[in-house]
Amino acid sequence: MNIIIGVGGTGAKVVEAVINLAAMGVGPNEMKVGFVDQDESNGNLNRARTVFEAYRRARNSWRGGSAHTIDGTDECPLFKTAIEPLDGDDGLWIPDEKAGATLAGVFGPMNEDKHLFDALFETGGDEESEEQNLDLGQGYRGRPHIGAAAMTLRAEERNPFWDAITEAIKSAGMQGNCRIMLAGSVFGGTGAAGFPTIARIIRDRLREEGITRNVDIGGILMLPYFGFPDPDEDQDQNVARAHEQQVQARGALRHYQHMLGDKGQAEDGEHIFDQLYLIGWNPFFSIDVHSKGSGTQRNPALLPEFLAASAGYRFFETQRLPDEEVTQNITVSARGDYHRIDWDDIPAISGNDEDRKRLHEIVSNFLRFAVAFKFWKPQIDDPSKRKEVRRDQWYKTQQLDRINWDENSPSQALNNFEDALDHAVGWCASIDAYSRRDADNSFELWRVGYPLVEEIDYRRLDLDPHVRPGLNYPEYEQLYTSVATKFDDEKDADMPNVVDLSDNLTQLEVEGDHKNMGRFIAALYEFSDIRPIMASEG
């Protein structure tokens, strides 16, 4: 069983990234998703949950045995990962759900322990330094020690979220493997508080249950990677600040160093993580607007989250070492050129370094497919256009003429598909836009911008990138070859263009037991490969 838990807003963004990669076809076959956030209205969390719901709807439409299905996982891996909420409900654990909750309220009457409580947590001062009676409804506001205390206490109480984790651990103890990946930030409040706390609680539960094998705990720890302006004078001052992130991160890393051991080896410290990925960025990505939390804390997707998602996939996919050989493996990668990022800088998504091209292939294939989808969907979904093309050979070759649009219309399934696809494309567009924003930076992974996506308004973080509903032919023709990059190897053939795609649609059938519209989707995907197609003629 594979489990990923996003802790806090940044953790939720990493989960969002993992789900978007899963939509592209990067991911294990099964995964459960959980979120931990004290601030239920956090914009990052809400967007991640929206993406999660869109993914599940799309997957149910196309992989759930309905009339229009995509078959298999190799040739067409879109939405191959069965992602379910960890607790069978919405996957969210809010440590303290009561309105107006405070740390003092969580602990309740403390009697003689009150002096210790007062010594550890500020109270009675100004609003900016208040900790004991800080309203937790908007998260821990960059105070991880508050969150750590509150979460530890609440995790001991029974709730569906922790029951599900305990159940997964127990079942792995009997048979199979369980891989639990935690994602959170080293800065901020909820993530910084929850990341080590939850990992430690899980490790403790393993010890309590006497489980010493078959369970791996991984961590994606996001170091500071973006900056934002301080709040204006008329805004709430009791919030996390960008310049505090590095100081906070330095302190947190010292804590991790102490906790895990100087060399990252189990014998030097606590064995908590089997694999730990530290991901940051320098210089920071610049965000124009400050947010104190809650619904307005809806930060744009940024490149390090892509790296985090690929690290997550690597954790789930890397062949597990025998228990006696498991160590705390801390992984670091760096860019070859400070001002440039290309596919050579992205770590391989499996332990095999020869497999470095795979992520490049899958992401590029998906983006080209997305461009093709935006052009071809209106051709078949619009009844008047469909009437026009229904005698075309490509329409017949892809067996679209066999679809009964009155009784088994794929329109809703296509809309569900497009919804999830738009999230993934918009996510790529945001990464693209913020990576290119600094003129000194060269971003060579993909090029997702206008006309596929409307121009991004850097002042409106509440607006996610808007993916256009359709492309006209000149836009499609241009984007299809520019949205992705081919391998650097000079021996590579040119990427197939829209003419090659239309030739393939006309002449070739894809293999696999795809049904109805699933056959066309699979064909569009396979024929959007960045290499020439070598399929057999149908």
Added chain:
Amino acid sequence: MAQSMFKFAGLWLAVMLVFGAILFFVNGSTDALDPTLETERLANCEGAGGGFSGNQAQECLTQVQRSLESLVDDTQGDIAFWHALTGLAVLVIGLVFVFQIVARGEKVGDPAGFRSMRGAWFGHALTIVIVTIGFAVLAHFSSYFGNWGQVLAPARGWGFPAMMVVVWLITFWLGTRISTPEKMKPSIPGG
């Protein structure tokens, strides 16, 4: 490209030979000629009636018959020449279209592009009609294609060109249909 052009040329050649043979053999007797020609010529023999003895009259009739047969021979050659030139024009028009549509197919990747040669197809078809009729008119009102237009029975003189207009149109349609890449067939009516 070459394969498509060969397909069109192959069909064209077959039609050319079959209908060339039909035109040739169907017009191989004096029955094909305008009956007034024979009547006028026989009238000449009769007009000289009193001046011809029995043998001379017979000889006059024989000469009329020979002249008509000679006329048939000329007409066969003339109509074959007309057929060849008309056919060549159709071949050129067809090959130009096939070249254009194959070349276009290598550049387009959208359904609108697949049917973008439809207008050109009708343009080329219209050209074939105009050329065939034009050549028939020339055959009737000039000596460029000999005299077959004037000497054939009127039903044949206009009937064969009308038939060939249809034949060449069908040839063009069928030829472009078999030589057009599948993807571009929406450009061909009924394709």
